[in-house]
Every structure is written in C-alpha cells, then in structure tokens.
Amino acid sequence: MSDLVTPGESKTLECVACTLCGGARASPVLTGRDVRRRVPGTFSVVRCENCGLAYVSPRPTPRGIRQYYPVDYAPHRPGGPSFAEAVYYRLFRAIDAPAGARVLDVGCGGGKYLLFLRDRGYQVSGVEANGDLARELRDDFGLDIRGGEFLDAELPDHGFDVVTFWWVLEHTHRPLDVLLEAHRILRPGGQVVVALQNFESLGRAVFGRHWHHIDLPCHLYQFDPRTLAKTLEAAGFSVRRIRQDLIAKDFAPSLGYRLGKPTSLDWWLPNLLSIPFDLLAWSLRRSGLITAYADRS
Secondary structure (H helix, E strand, C coil): CCCCCCCCCCCCCECCCCCCCCCCEEEEEEEEEECCCCCCEEEEEEEECCCCEEEEEECCCCCHHHHCCCCHHHHHHHCCCCCCHHHHHHHHCCCCCCCCCCEEECCCCCCCCHCCCCCCEEEEEECCCCCHHHHHHHHHHCCCCEEEEEEEEEECCCCCEEEEEEEEEHHCCCCCHHCCCCHHHHHEEEEEEEEEEEECCCCHHHHHHHHHCCCCCCCEEEEEEEHHHHHHHHCCCCEEEEEECCCCCCCCHHHHCCCCCCCCCHHHHHHHHHHHHHHHHCCCCCCCCCEEEECCC
C-alpha cells in the first residue's frame, strides 16, 4: 500500500496493525480521497484478515490529521440546541439514566448535547480535543469541559454513570484504548453509548468510496455491528443492543459526491426526499448509522 503515499506525505502518515486483535495482515477494501474538504491525498481502507475490523492504513498521524479538520468544522460551533436538534436528541440520543446522573460526553464539540442534558437535570461534563473551544464553553456556558485528548484527561475512577461517544470513536487513533478508559471511569453497572457509521450499510454498498459516511481520512475506523460489539466486549462491556438508526442521511450526500457536485447535497430538502432510501436500509438492518448501548460489568 506504499504506492498510495504521495511524495511529502510519509512524515504525516503511518501504517498500523489492527487495534482490536493486533493482526498485521489486512486486505484492501477500497481507496478514496477527502471528498468533503478536498485536502489532497489518497487513502486506503483495509480489513483485518483475522477479526474483520476495517480501518485506514496508511493513515494520518495524530499531528497530521489536524489539517483535515477546518477551523469552521460544523460540530465545533458552540451554542444551545435548536428546536429541531432538541427534538432529535429526545428521539435518538436518549440515555438510560435518571435525572441527576453523571454524564460525560466525549468529543462534545460545541456543547449542544450537554446543554440539552443539563436543562433536563443531568450532571454533565465533557472532553473536547479543541482546547480553545473547551475554554469558550467553560467561560460562556459554565460547562465542565476538559480540553485535550480523552486518554490524557486523567478523569477519576468510577466517576460517571454514563459515557457517550456520538460519532467520535471512529475518529480516534486508538479506539480500544479509548473504550478501556471509558470502562475505568464508569461506575460498576454504568453505561457507554457509541454511535457511528455502519460499514456494512446499504449506502456503502451502493456508493462505495463516494459513501457520505466514509469521510476519508477523518474516519480512521470503519465499524459494523459485529466488529463494534467485539471491540466493546474486548474493553470489558456487555453489549445490551445495537440499534439500526432510522435517520442516516445516506443517499443524497453520497449521490452528490458520486456526481462530483462542488457543494454537498447534505441539506434538508434532498435528505427529506431520500427518506425512502433510509427506510429501505433500516428495514434491511443495513442503516448508515448504528448506536450501541453497553453496560460496564
């Protein structure tokens, strides 16, 4: 796969073994480019021949990945949730914990979800890699946010009832270590919630490297229900269920990328017209997004 590394990239790319089983043998699945931000480079998604986990290799190093997150990265826009976002959180981000529970949101972005939970009586904290954004959330909204990487946050043992990863785990360089850390900071019987893209989705089967949720190279790992469950179990969790999410926004943005559109079709009208595709994928249990609920033993 070294032919996929263009001149000048070798210092910012690294080849890696499988994070789940440590296997060094992997077969190529597809190659693609950054179709969202159009940063130069070609990347390969490979599948571990031992456990089946798919991941990017060679991939950007922790320092090299920064160029793929623009300063106006949408999830980093601070502020309270809109009415539509609050409805979405009620329907699709519910947690199995009573008001007053201690909730940590990893990769909390602009803090909208934490503000939503706080208004409903939860004790909320967050971790955000963008240190400037974390400071802004502390100063402007009074949120308990730690800036920097989750694995460096030095959170207390058994300090939380729920830890959530909403479309975050696939961005991390060491997802198994991240889940092991979540296990450490959860109280016995606590819950972890992990939402991410489904590599076995109908959208990926139809659109391949143009699939909206493949998001190369920022999505360093491409989980499916089976490999997500295996990774959670390897970290000491008991998987309660893995939900096929009904709203996945798979079709319209992917079609736009396939057609080479200069701007994304990821806006409300094309997504609304694409609901039949989402319904079909959901009914086949091949939705573009999945959410896992697992308990700490």
